[in-house]
Amino acid sequence: MKRTLHEAIAMLLGVLPLLGSAIPSLAEDTFSTEQMALMAGACANCHGTDGRLAGSVPTIAGRPAAVLEARLLAFKRDEASDATVMNRIAKGFSDEELAALAGHFSAIDPQADEAWETEQGAQE
Numbered sequence: 795m796k797r798t799l800h801e802a803i804a805m806l807l808g809v810l811p812l813l814g815s816a817i818p819s820l821a822e823d824t825f826s827t828e829q830m831a832l833m834a835g836a837c838a839n840c841h842g843t844d845g846r847l848a849g850s851v852p853t854i855a856g857r858p859a860a861v862l863e864a865r866l867l868a869f870k871r872d873e874a875s876d877a878t879v880m881n882r883i884a885k886g887f888s889d890e891e892l893a894a895l896a897g898h899f900s901a902i903d904p905q906a907d908e909a910w911e912t913e914q915g916a917q918e
């Protein structure tokens with residue numbers, strides 16, 4: 795399947811407003827829903843949509859914001875000895891953005907989505 799970059803970007807931009815409206819946002823005062831959706835989208839490839847994936851990549855949805863933030867800051871400062879990729883990823887964000895991402899994922903109910911539960915069941 796061949797798709798030009800332009801088409802891919804147009805598709806992504808088309809989907810973002812939809813994502814934004816579905817996402818509960820704690821960080822609304824600092825970042826717009828659109829900005830939050832864009833930043834959090836960078837995590838979905840590995841952590842699953844809304845950070846709910848469980849398995850070799852740890853679930854981040856619904857974990858306490860303070861824990862997530864501490865982990866992200868530790869990754870960024872190379873203080874997490876278990877880091878494989880997160881150290882490099884966390885460096886791409888400001889401390890403020892990492893705090894907002896922590897708040898964003900902590901506000902998501904890891905079990906609310908039926909599709910997620912079905913997926914989990916299928917893995918057993």
Ligand code: HEC
Pocket residue numbers: 833834836837838839840841850851852853854862863865866876877878879880881883895896
């Ligand atoms: C390339 C895949 C990948 C991407 C993209 C990614 N992560 Fe991760 N994440 C991991 C892996 C793997 C770990 C386990 C630690 C490690 O190996 O670095 C992890 C661990 C974490 C942890 C620690 C969880 C715990 O249980 O302590 C947090 C928090 C986290 N990621 C948040 C994020 C956020 C926020 C983003 C988006 C900005 C993101 N991750 C993007 C793969 C990824």
